[in-house]
Amino acid sequence: MPPTDDTLDLFETKTERRLEPHAPLAERMRPRALEDLVGHETLLAPGRPLHTLLEKGALSSIILWGPPGSGKTTLAWILGERADAKLVPLSAVTSGVPEIRKAIEAARRTRLRTLLFIDEIHRLNKAQQDALLPHVEAGAVTLIGATTENPSFSVIAPLLSRCRVIPLEALGADALGRVLDRALDDEELGLGRSGITLSDDARKSLILASQGDARRLLGMLDASATIHLSTGRRSEPLSDETVSEAVGRIGLRHDRDGEEHFNVVSAMIKSLRASDPDAAIHYLARMLEAGEDPRYVARRLVIFAAEDVGNADPSALGLAVSAHQAVEKIGMPEARIPLAQAATYLACAPKSNAAYQAIGAAIADLDGQGPLPVPMHLRNAPTGLMKDLGYGADYVYAHDAEDEFVAAENLPDGLAGRRYYEPKARGAEIEIGERLRAWRARREEER
Numbered sequence: 001m002p003p004t005d006d007t008l009d010l011f012e013t014k015t016e017r018r019l020e021p022h023a024p025l026a027e028r029m030r031p032r033a034l035e036d037l038v039g040h041e042t043l044l045a046p047g048r049p050l051h052t053l054l055e056k057g058a059l060s061s062i063i064l065w066g067p068p069g070s071g072k073t074t075l076a077w078i079l080g081e082r083a084d085a086k087l088v089p090l091s092a093v094t095s096g097v098p099e100i101r102k103a104i105e106a107a108r109r110t111r112l113r114t115l116l117f118i119d120e121i122h123r124l125n126k127a128q129q130d131a132l133l134p135h136v137e138a139g140a141v142t143l144i145g146a147t148t149e150n151p152s153f154s155v156i157a158p159l160l161s162r163c164r165v166i167p168l169e170a171l172g173a174d175a176l177g178r179v180l181d182r183a184l185d186d187e188e189l190g191l192g193r194s195g196i197t198l199s200d201d202a203r204k205s206l207i208l209a210s211q212g213d214a215r216r217l218l219g220m221l222d223a224s225a226t227i228h229l230s231t232g233r234r235s236e237p238l239s240d241e242t243v244s245e246a247v248g249r250i251g252l253r254h255d256r257d258g259e260e261h262f263n264v265v266s267a268m269i270k271s272l273r274a275s276d277p278d279a280a281i282h283y284l285a286r287m288l289e290a291g292e293d294p295r296y297v298a299r300r301l302v303i304f305a306a307e308d309v310g311n312a313d314p315s316a317l318g319l320a321v322s323a324h325q326a327v328e329k330i331g332m333p334e335a336r337i338p339l340a341q342a343a344t345y346l347a348c349a350p351k352s353n354a355a356y357q358a359i360g361a362a363i364a365d366l367d368g369q370g371p372l373p374v375p376m377h378l379r380n381a382p383t384g385l386m387k388d389l390g391y392g393a394d395y396v397y398a399h400d401a402e403d404e405f406v407a408a409e410n411l412p413d414g415l416a417g418r419r420y421y422e423p424k425a426r427g428a429e430i431e432i433g434e435r436l437r438a439w440r441a442r443r444e445e446e447r
Helices: 005-011 049-056 072-082 097-108 126-138 173-185 200-210 214-230 240-247 259-273 277-289 294-312 315-330 336-348 354-369 384-388 429-446
Strands: 062-065 086-091 114-119 142-147 164-167
Touching: 062 072, 072 086, 072 114, 072 142, 086 097, 097 114, 097 126, 126 142, 173 200, 173 214, 200 214, 200 240, 214 240, 259 277, 259 294, 259 336, 277 294, 277 336, 294 315, 294 336, 294 354, 294 429, 315 336
Parallel strands: 062 142, 062 164, 086 114, 114 142
Antiparallel strands: none
16 A cells, blocks of 8 residues: 555655754764774674674664763664665654654555654653554564663663664763764865864863763863854964863763763762762762752762771761761752761761661561560550550569669570671671670570
8 A cells, every 4th residue: 555645755765864054063073884883883882783783684673871962863764774674763752652643644545664763762651552552563664772761761661572672882082083083084075164273172081071971072072162263262272271261161961860870870989889089079970060959869868878887987877877967958069078978987987787787687577477575574564454464574673673674585585596697797896796696695595
């Protein structure tokens, strides 16, 4: 059946990328061939899954996952051309179920192999992804999704299971340098005709400020070049000062509720746990400079003080709580100081997770055996009836006992002798452990 009128715009011919007359430099320099794509040579190397699929012409549904400017959209277009297929681009920001259904219906009515490219696929809600699933499963279209979010959290499991996830890393300094050189040398689409060159400092500043994002890099180069040419110093190298003027202060890339948020928080906690104050303070600074809520950071430090330092240094929790209170009272930017004090102290403190393990083991026993009866000698006896029933019988007030120690078993009968808290041989827990071993030995003797 021939395509209907409403599908001709999608399927007249194989899709071609059209360059607008006033397209920005980043769009003009977008690679058109696989060999022009930089920074992903390992991913596309012979023997790698993506290279094998392309060579065999058997491209399956994939999800390209990587940070902004890492080449997801470019790679999708190149894959479409190499796979000899019709690529239909949709954006999850502006497209919904009707647009997806229209593209799929058009694919069914033609004999062209169809790659449905959905940019920012993580923005499709569950219902929209559910609507897409059966058509991908049936092979009506081959899906190429692009996302900056971890697909484990943003793509429904049935759709994810039918796609190969291809992770793309942010571009490294060498790859970004090649992107710059191409733009400066290209006389047709780049800045080659302008004769602009970069000072070493300007080059380093552009690469650093781009944070691995090629699109951002070329946008900053374009803005810097415009300012440089307007000064009439065309024969001089573009300076670091001009880059600073064009770019301004660079905000760190950080998503407060996405994967990068949890990556950096995890890095700080694990650096604290590894007793590495230098790494811990780096990740703390990174979060604060990126706009992370300092109260959130303070809460994480309080938790760490109890979970990972514990009784090896009992003062650590007090310091962390004080830092949390200070953050609440003074706010940023000064809040960074008590946070830094707390982080460096916690990193250098002796570590013990004995209390954390103890509460976990106790909860596990509750899950396994339920709330066993409280021993009679520990029960409250506020009435005569309860005393007659034996509530509180044989209870010994510890302060009346020798050494203020009572050897009675206080756990429920089903848990008698159970050990939850085992102090580590570190910091203050060394002394705690010695006392506890002596008490436990006396209980065993007098039981």
